[in-house]
Amino acid sequence: MKRIIALILVLIMTFTFSVDVCFATAPDKPSRQKITSILPGNHKLSVMWNKVEGDNVKYLIRIATDENFTENVKDIIIKGSDNDYTKTKLVNGTKYYVKVRTFITRDTGKKIYGNWSPKKSVVVKSTAIYKNTSITGVPELRFRKKEDDGDLLVLVNKYYGLSSDYYPSDMVSVASKYSTYSGAKMKSVAYKAFKKMYNAAADKDLNFKICSAYRSYSQQRSLFNNYMYSRGASTAFILSAYPGRSEHHTGLAIDLLTGRNGWAMSNSFGNTKEGKWIKKHCAEYGFILRYPDGKTDITGYGYESWHLRYVGKDVAKEIMSNGLTLEEYLDKLPPGYKKS
Ligand SMILES: [Zn+2]
Structure with missing residues (x-):
C-alpha cells in the first residue's frame, strides 16, 4: 500500500513539474479557438471567442457568405486583450459564416497560427429576436x-x-x-x-x-x-x-x-x-x-x-x-x- 502511495506521489510531482514547464515556455502553437457566442443585429453581427493570455497574441477573424469561406471574405485582426468584435455594414437577410484563430508573432516576425475554431453562422436581420429559456436568457415571464x-x-x-x-x-x-x-x-x-x-x-x-x-x-x-x-x-x-x-x-x-x-x-x-x-x-x-x-x-x-x-x-x-x-x-x- 505504501509503495502505491509513493508511486502516486511521484506521478503527481512529475505531472506538476511538467505543467510548470509548459507554462514557463511559450507554446509552439496557440490552441484551437472556439467561438463562445455569435449574435445578429441590424446590418451587423457580434462574435465572442475565448481569450488567450500571453504576449504578442492576436486573433484573426474571418467572415464570409459561404461555408467554405470563398465568397465575400473579410479578414479582421484583433489585438490580444480583446475577445469580441462587431462587424458592421453587413447585408440584412444574408447568412454569414465566421471562424476565429489565435496567432502569435515571434520576435523574428514569424507568425504562428493556431487552428481555426469550428465555424458558426448567423443570419443578419433588422430585428434581433433573442429566445433562450435558460435563466441567463429571456425566459417566459411568470x-x-x-x-x-x-x-x-x-x-x-x-x-x-x-x-x-x-x-x-x-x-x-x-x-x-x-x-x-x-x-x-x-x-x-x-x-x-x-x-x-x-x-x-x-x-x-x-x-x-x-x-x-x-x-x-x-x-x-x-x-x-x-x-x-x-x-x-x-x-x-x-x-x-x-x-x-x-x-x-x-x-x-x-x-x-x-x-x-x-x-x-x-x-x-x-x-x-x-x-x-x-x-x-x-x-x-x-x-x-x-x-x-x-x-x-x-x-x-x-x-x-x-x-x-x-x-x-x-x-x-x-x-x-x-x-x-x-x-x-x-x-x-x-x-x-x-x-x-
Ligand atoms: Zn444596478
Whole structure:
C-alpha cells in the first residue's frame, strides 16, 4: 500500500513539474479557438471567442457568405486583450459564416497560427429576436406587473417583469451632491433612506454617489442593446437586464460608485472602505445587496457589490443577516431551482 502511495506521489510531482514547464515556455502553437457566442443585429453581427493570455497574441477573424469561406471574405485582426468584435455594414437577410484563430508573432516576425475554431453562422436581420429559456436568457415571464401599487417588495427579475408603461409613483429628483449625473430620479421613500445612509457614511469620512437610479423601459432597452452588441449575448444576460425586467425600473434600486477605486463600476467597489461599510450597514437604512456573491442561480445575475435595493428596514435586516436574496425571502425561486 505504501509503495502505491509513493508511486502516486511521484506521478503527481512529475505531472506538476511538467505543467510548470509548459507554462514557463511559450507554446509552439496557440490552441484551437472556439467561438463562445455569435449574435445578429441590424446590418451587423457580434462574435465572442475565448481569450488567450500571453504576449504578442492576436486573433484573426474571418467572415464570409459561404461555408467554405470563398465568397465575400473579410479578414479582421484583433489585438490580444480583446475577445469580441462587431462587424458592421453587413447585408440584412444574408447568412454569414465566421471562424476565429489565435496567432502569435515571434520576435523574428514569424507568425504562428493556431487552428481555426469550428465555424458558426448567423443570419443578419433588422430585428434581433433573442429566445433562450435558460435563466441567463429571456425566459417566459411568470408575472408582469402593470402598475405601482406601492409594494416595497415588488419582485423584478428574469421571471417577474414590469410592463413597458409601468411608472413608479412618488418619484423625486436626486440632488446633485448625491449622484454622478444630473436627472437621477428614485422613489421618495428610498431617497430619504439613502440620504440618511449617505450622511452616516459621511460622518465616517466615507463617500459614494449614485451613478444609476430609476431607468425607464426605453432607457433599459438601449442599455441592454449596447451590452448585447459590445459584449455578446452570454455576457449581456449576466451583466444587464432585458427591458421590463430591470429592478431599476421600480425606482427602488440604485448603483453606487466611490472615488476610492476611481469611480469604477466593478466589484473592486466591494473591497473599498465604502463598499465594506455599505455591506455591513445598508440594512439599517432599509437597503439590501440585491445580487450577492454565489447566488447567480437564484438571482440570474453575477455578483454586484454596487447595486442596492430598498425593501424597508425590517425585511432588509432579515435578508442581510441571513445571507438571503429577495427571491428566497419571498419564496419565489426560479423554476427548477433545487434548494440544497
Ligand atoms: Zn444596478
